[in-house]
Amino acid sequence: MSTARDNILKRLRNANAMPVQSTEIAFEPWGFDKSKTEQEKMARFCQALTASHAQVIQLESSEIGATLETISLEKGWHRAAIGTEGEWINDFRQGLRALDIIEYQNDIENWKSALFHEVDVGVTHVLAGIADTGALVLWPSVQEPRTLSLVPPCHIAVMRASTLHNHFLEVMAEQNWAANMPTNALLISGPSKTADIQQTLAYGAHGPSELIVLIVKDK
Template identity: 45%
Template sequence: MSRDLAAHGRRARAAIFDRLGDATPPVPKPAPALAPWYAAQAAAHTGTDRVARFVAAATAWHAQVVETTPTAWADAVADLVAEHGIRNPMAGPDTAIAAALDARLARTAARLHWYARDLETDKDLLFDTVDCGVTTARGGIAETGSLVLWPDAREPRTLSLVPPMHIAVLHADALVDTLHEAMTGQRWADALPTNALLVTGPSKTADIQRLLVYGAHGPKRLAIVLIRNDPS
């Protein structure tokens, strides 16, 4: 009996392998043509005000947007620091905003701290004292009101994640319409960091009893200092 079962099993396996061998190999499907779709999306935004759409979307997600000029952006940061009662902001050293930020906040009641590039060194200060992280933003997406952050050794992820408030300095010239445009135009595939971030409003969650809570997983306040080159 056992020999019959074993023989039956061998025949069944052989039949399966024979059918697999006789099967027509799968024909790879061509990749979908995405270029026409993305071209249509870009055409839909032609002539629209990208800045206005970004501001409207970001504000809808409860971000505070302050529009300013290349000569007044540091004043805008100082005004936000005063408005929100910030006493211990922190920023990354050797960035495009560091010198002007240092000079302007020196004339306020706040004490500007510099990230030391070592979390172990700054951990207690960052978690216990710093009440606002100030960073640059690589870009912004008008469709969703999202910031593109590109953390590095000078501006690590913790700087925009740990403090209860985040101020991001963004040039309006770095705004794009869609995520696809950001990824292709900035050539993300060439040099992705460990964390490429899309920040859409302050941190929020409704995991518990569907109650919306801000600040559960990051800053509960987000302010965007939007630098415009045009006088409007």
């Protein structure tokens, strides 16, 4: 096995092995404090995501395809769903080429059964990250609809490190949402979970039971 693949597998297994402390961590809200360094923001973001049972891997943009390929082999996936556009769409196609890829370009009624019953993973881009709460901001579109992140058992979300902000208001202000308000925005902080039944926490009841976040370092 190549050194590059060894390194990817090591990062993936380290992400899986990180202790879950979702019932122990008490985060103090940051409010509107902008004095945090980039390192502090990233540390808070990764800690909050991990505490919510997400797996986090930091990587170079050149490693996206190889990382997707390695994760797919490790998980034994057979079918993936992706959009049709986006900064790293070609990396998605390359990394998932060994799988049966469904690109979201047809009416949902034509492949709804496959999406709900056969697709193992949905891969999407991320508009921004929120350090304060460890949340991902997705801006669904015709090219990359929200079902890709809400339906398959696993969601892989790929975000650029420079899109990490302190809080949600900062995301809206710095990305000028007032002039270009989305018709739909998703905030995702971990895998789907519920405690409705006997107040026992269960994952995957209403969506993905697994969330893997790939954070692409800026050059």
